Amino acid sequence: MSLSVKDPAEKIVISFDFSSVSTPISTPVLTIKEKGTELDLAGTMFSGSPQVTSNVVKQLVQGGESGKQYEIRCQIDVAATGERFVAKDFLPVKS
Numbered sequence: 001m002s003l004s005v006k007d008p009a010e011k012i013v014i015s016f017d018f019s020s021v022s023t024p025i026s027t028p029v030l031t032i033k034e035k036g037t038e039l040d041l042a043g044t045m046f047s048g049s050p051q052v053t054s055n056v057v058k059q060l061v062q063g064g065e066s067g068k069q070y071e072i073r074c075q076i077d078v079a080a081t082g083e084r085f086v087a088k089d090f091l092p093v094k095s
Helices: none
Strands: 011-017 029-034 046-053 056-062 068-078 083-093
Touching (some): 011 083, 029 046, 029 056, 056 068
Antiparallel strands (some): 011 056, 046 056
C-alpha cells in the first residue's frame, strides 16, 4: 500500500485491505506514530472509530505536522483461528 501526501488541513480516509483473510474481522486496533518515535497520536489524528466492510478497515485521519511522516499500523485478530495479521504504511504530511 502507498499513501499519498496529506495536507495538515485535510481529513482523509485510509484503508487496510484484509480481504485475503477468509473469516470476518470485527475489532481492528490502529495506531499512528510519528516516524522514529513511540508516541501514539491516535487520540488526536484519528477521527471516530475504524469501520470494517468486507474485511477492509477504514479510518478517518486528520491533522499532522507538515514535513513529518507518520507510521499507521492496523492489527486484526481472528478469534476462530487464533491468527493475527498486521498491515502498516507511512503517511507523509506536507503543506
